[in-house]
Amino acid sequence: MNSLFVLRKIMIKTLACFSRNILSFHIVKKKRNGMVRKMAMNNNWYETSEDLLMPLPLTENQIEQLSTEDLTEEMVDQTLQLLYPRISLPQNTNVTVIPIIPGITLFGYIRFFHASPVNQRVDIYVNGRKIASNLSYRSFTEYLKVFPGYYRVAVFAAGTTTNPLVVSRINVIPNRIYTAAIIGLGTDLDIQMINDNRRVLENDRAYFRLVQFSPNAPVMDVYWDDRLILSELEYQEVSRYLGVTPGEYNLKFTSTMTDDVILENPSVILEGGKAYTIYVVGDIASRTGLQVVIPLEGTTYLEF
Numbered sequence: 001m002n003s004l005f006v007l008r009k010i011m012i013k014t015l016a017c018f019s020r021n022i023l024s025f026h027i028v029k030k031k032r033n034g035m036v037r038k039m040a041m042n043n044n045w046y047e048t049s050e051d052l053l054m055p056l057p058l059t060e061n062q063i064e065q066l067s068t069e070d071l072t073e074e075m076v077d078q079t080l081q082l083l084y085p086r087i088s089l090p091q092n093t094n095v096t097v098i099p100i101i102p103g104i105t106l107f108g109y110i111r112f113f114h115a116s117p118v119n120q121r122v123d124i125y126v127n128g129r130k131i132a133s134n135l136s137y138r139s140f141t142e143y144l145k146v147f148p149g150y151y152r153v154a155v156f157a158a159g160t161t162t163n164p165l166v167v168s169r170i171n172v173i174p175n176r177i178y179t180a181a182i183i184g185l186g187t188d189l190d191i192q193m194i195n196d197n198r199r200v201l202e203n204d205r206a207y208f209r210l211v212q213f214s215p216n217a218p219v220m221d222v223y224w225d226d227r228l229i230l231s232e233l234e235y236q237e238v239s240r241y242l243g244v245t246p247g248e249y250n251l252k253f254t255s256t257m258t259d260d261v262i263l264e265n266p267s268v269i270l271e272g273g274k275a276y277t278i279y280v281v282g283d284i285a286s287r288t289g290l291q292v293v294i295p296l297e298g299t300t301y302l303e304f
Helices: 003-020 060-065 079-083
Strands: 026-031 035-041 044-047 108-114 122-126 129-135 144-146 149-157 166-172 177-185 188-195 206-212 220-224 227-233 242-244 247-255 261-270 275-283 289-293
Touching: 060 149, 108 129, 149 188, 166 177, 166 188, 177 275, 206 227, 261 275, 261 289
Parallel strands: 108 177, 206 275
Antiparallel strands: 026 035, 035 044, 108 144, 122 129, 122 149, 149 166, 177 188, 206 242, 220 227, 220 247, 247 261, 275 289
């Protein structure tokens, strides 16, 4: 979906809401771990774009025009004003403050995952705004609300703002949940976007999928309680979801070529009504080798 169209859709819906509720619309500020803005319409309080850690999106053209030297300088966004030059707004209304109204405002969620076994923590900047500090290997940020559109992501060694480890452009589609993973080894890093699928979760089933993020691991087969469930899992591959009875399981990875066991977790515990992703990460040539990381997916608990 075109980013320009999505941004227009967000603002058209929001402005329509303004026009119906102009007499009861106001913004207040209060302290809660810093400055927080809240919006009230018809006595209902809504989170706004200014509450979000993620910045507003840019258009595709704006992303392409960003300077490669300003990776940590937040761009002052004028996208929405440029999109609606003919719309008459209420006096003193800041169009870039978008209320997040359930069922009206289009948004998604994104979290960042440090999946590269580089021996350093990282800082993450999105459109020049720092959204994560000192993120360690195998760690995730929280899921962050995000508006649809384009973003530039720059990853630096923690505490630095020069010589980025990776710079990438991502496109967020509304009503989706993403994990943006920092992957690769050495200086060959990348960011891979994974769609954490929204699905109906039955309480008597647990759901999981597998993702292979070890760049130098061999092609592998996956066994679940000694039953083959997936053949020839390759680097950057994302499997389909599997549903199982909640409980404790043995998870084993073997080399497809040699049948040697290269990784095993004898106690994977999955709970009913929840969805998980099982990530394979690590440097098989290092002393620590491979590991599995099994976070809960946002579809289990996030709301739109």
